[in-house]
Amino acid sequence: xxxxxxxxxxxxxxxxxxxxxxxxxxxxxxxxxxxxxxxxxxxxxxxxxxxxxxxxxxxxxxxxxxxxxxxxxxxxxxxxxxxxxxxxxxxxxxxxxxxxxxxxxxxxxxxxxx
Amino acid sequence: xxxxxxxxxxxxxxxxxxxxxxxxxxxxxxxxxxxxxxxxxxxxxxxxxxxxxxxxxxxxxxxxxxxxxxxxxxxxxxxxxxxxxxxxxxxxxxxxxxxxxxxxxxxxxxxxxxx
Numbered sequence: 001x002x003x004x005x006x007x008x009x010x011x012x013x014x015x016x017x018x019x020x021x022x023x024x025x026x027x028x029x030x031x032x033x034x035x036x037x038x039x040x041x042x043x044x045x046x047x048x049x050x051x052x053x054x055x056x057x058x059x060x061x062x063x064x065x066x067x068x069x070x071x072x073x074x075x076x077x078x079x080x081x082x083x084x085x086x087x088x089x090x091x092x093x094x095x096x097x098x099x100x101x102x103x104x105x106x107x108x109x110x111x112x113x114x
Numbered sequence: 115x116x117x118x119x120x121x122x123x124x125x126x127x128x129x130x131x132x133x134x135x136x137x138x139x140x141x142x143x144x145x146x147x148x149x150x151x152x153x154x155x156x157x158x159x160x161x162x163x164x165x166x167x168x169x170x171x172x173x174x175x176x177x178x179x180x181x182x183x184x185x186x187x188x189x190x191x192x193x194x195x196x197x198x199x200x201x202x203x204x205x206x207x208x209x210x211x212x213x214x215x216x217x218x219x220x221x222x223x224x225x226x227x228x229x
Contacts, residue, residue: 032216043120043204043220044157089156093216101147102206102218104156 002027006090006105013080013112021075021108023064023090031092033057033066033073034102038087047075047088080112117141120205120221127195128229135190135224137205146188147218148180149204157204163188164210192226200228 007022025033032051036044048057053068062077073090090105118139127133137146145164149157161170163182177199179191192199202225206218 034217036220043118043222044206044218045220046217049217101159101162102157102216103159106156107154109154 002031002092002094002103004090004092004103004105006088006108008106008108009087010109010111013110015082015112015114016079017112019075019077019080019084019110021088021090021110023073023075023105025071025073025090025092027071027092027094031094033064034091034093035062035064035073035075036089036091036104038089038107040086044089080110082112082114085110085112118205118207118219118221120203120224122224123222124225124227126227126229129196130194133192133195133226135192135203135205135226137188137190137221138186139207139219140186141207141209141219142185143207143209143219144185145208145210146182147206147208148178148188148190149206151202151204151223153201160190195226195228197228200226202226 003026005024034049035047037047038044048059050057050066056065064073064075087107087109089107091102121136147162148160151157159171160174160178161180177193181189202223204223205221208216208218
């Protein structure tokens with residue numbers, strides 16, 4: 001079945017450091033790929049998405065490129081801030097015939113220190 | 115602003131005492147989802163409604179039920195909560211159009227404590 005695997009956390013970085021959170025997926029067909037962010041005590045917010053191979057999603061300085069050849073969707077940011085501290089979830093949707101439901105990776109906690 | 119609202123944000127119940135969590139949306143989305151998220155884990159889909167059609171995940175316990183009386187509201191009923199049901203419950207909505215990515219909008223969640 002479809003699945004998502006993320007690098008384990010927690011990840012601790014200093015402010016202005018470069019961030020990479022690895023994400024790989026297993027899916028049939030052509031899934032859409034997402035990164036969601038969850039701040040403490042809150043629900044999930046969409047960070048960025050990509051719907052086909054070689055698409056690059058970007059938002060708030062974060063980027064991720066849909067790589068079909070390596071089945072990956074790694075999240076990157078050139079210079080993190082303390083306010084980026086949160087849990088990041090990579091996810092895919094399995095197609096509308098299954099209600100378009102979201103399948104999540106296990107999440108990666110990011111902590112950014114001043 | 116259009117949004118997804120969950121009530122209550124925090125719910126404490128006793129072992130075996132039924133509880134209902136509610137979700138409302140002003141987005142006019144046709145799909146509503148309920149996810150269970152335990153501490154430090156990924157959200158796990160319990161079920162979803164595609165319009166009025168209910169879709170249960172195969173591994174969702176019978177203890178969990180849902181109702182969608184109209185487009186705007188969806189309820190999660192836990193008939194006899196156990197200690198293992200303590201979690202954050204997330205409601206999400208989406209509009210499935212047959213084109214483009216299916217983007218889910220999440221509520222802030224309802225945190226359930228079982229004593």
